Amino acid sequence: MTDTPVEEMSFEQAMAELEKVVGQLERGDVPLEDSITLYERGATLKKRCEQKLKEAEEKVAAITLDGDGNPTGTKPVEGL
Known part of the structure; x- marks a missing residue:
């Protein structure tokens, strides 16, 4: 696991770590x-x-x- 707090992770960082977690759980060799x-x-x-x-x-x-x-820019999304 990384030392980066989850709330500061990019999508790619979080996904990579999630894949590691899933792999460990799927192996089933981790104590309860x-x-x-x-x-x-x-x-x-x-x-x-x-x-x-x-x-x-x-x-x-x-x-x-x-x-x-062609993109002309962005407009604000309601609620942001």
């Missing part, structure tokens, strides 16, 4: 207490990935296109 800790870490990482994806989707949705289909 460690499995619980890993599961909790995985849930936190999953939430971070979902948050970063939502942010990206909102940015993409805010891009406006001109008549030729």
Whole structure:
């Protein structure tokens, strides 16, 4: 596991660590207490990935296109 707090991780960092956590849990060779800790870490990482994806989707949705289909900039997304 990395020392970077989950809330500061990029999508790529969180996804890479989540994949490691899932791999450890799937192997099944982790003691029960460690499995619980890993599961909790995985849930936190999953939430971070979902948050970063939502942010990206909102940015993409805010891009406006001109008549030729070229981006003209972004417009504010409601609620941000």
